[in-house]
Structure formats: C-alpha cells, structure tokens
Amino acid sequence: MKKTYRDFCVRDWQPQDREGAAAVISSVLAEYGLGWEPLGADRDVLEVEKCYQNRGGAFWVAETGGEIVGTGAYYPIHRGTKAVEIRKIYLLPRVRGQGLGKFLLQELETAIIRAGFQEIWIETTSAMVEAIGLYESSGYIQTTGVETARCDRVYVKTLSHLLAPD
Numbered sequence: 001m002k003k004t005y006r007d008f009c010v011r012d013w014q015p016q017d018r019e020g021a022a023a024v025i026s027s028v029l030a031e032y033g034l035g036w037e038p039l040g041a042d043r044d045v046l047e048v049e050k051c052y053q054n055r056g057g058a059f060w061v062a063e064t065g066g067e068i069v070g071t072g073a074y075y076p077i078h079r080g081t082k083a084v085e086i087r088k089i090y091l092l093p094r095v096r097g098q099g100l101g102k103f104l105l106q107e108l109e110t111a112i113i114r115a116g117f118q119e120i121w122i123e124t125t126s127a128m129v130e131a132i133g134l135y136e137s138s139g140y141i142q143t144t145g146v147e148t149a150r151c152d153r154v155y156v157k158t159l160s161h162l163l164a165p166d
Contacts, residue, residue: 013059020068083119
C-alpha cells in the first residue's frame, strides 16, 4: 500500500521503520501520560512481521520529508464476526488537525473491507480525547470487553452492510 494525502505518504511498514515507528508511538503515549510497554501492549510494534504481516494484517507508516510522523495498523482477532482490531493509530502533535488521522482510518477501513472482514474493534483510553472523537464521528459504537490493561474504552463498527469497492 502506498497512498498520498497532502504532503504525507502513507505506506506499508518496512523493517527499517521499526525504530521510527516505535519512537512515534512511545512519544505520543508519553504525551498522554501513558507508558511505553515493549514487553506488553507495544510488543507488536517491535514484532510487526509476527504480529501483523504473518497473520493477515497490515502495519502502515505515515511520513513526510522522509520522517515517520504517524502509524496505523490492523490484524485479525477472534472476538466478533470475521473481525479485526485497528491498532496503533498515532500521529505526532505537529501533524494533527490536518485530516491525516481521518484519512488513515478511512484507508484502513477500505483495506479491511477489501480483505473480507465484517467487524472492526478499537481499544483506547479516555485520555485520548481526539482519537475518541475520530472514532465516534466515524461510526464506531462504544461497547464492553476491553482487553488491554492501559485501555478503558472499546469500540466496534460493523461492516457487513458495506460492499467492497471495485
């Protein structure tokens, strides 16, 4: 995958992106008072091949000027019906407010629909007010069943009524 949005390139993660993607995510977590958990909730960022690519998911980076400024990913999960979890949508503060988060979410949803999935789950924390606003304005419904210790909200969106675009 490789798409352009404004001055940003959103593309498939490559092994050389590991450090840059981890730096974005750990920085954003710290901004919200959350810890980087390389042996827990953030292990997947350090093991993208195993956690995403080898199990039918995808991990993307957003960059501008050759610098990684955001991430977004999904992988299949066992809860729900033909479900995936969107994970690791993080943007550095200086690139927020330009529509990149919405673009990234919409592109993830398009890829998920094309792959034949029917539900999307997203876990987050109440501290990430902007992310919650994006999810709720994009049709995600808050539900129960948080599985990640640092999260206190879970959202779901059913896609079965949507047709995959041509």
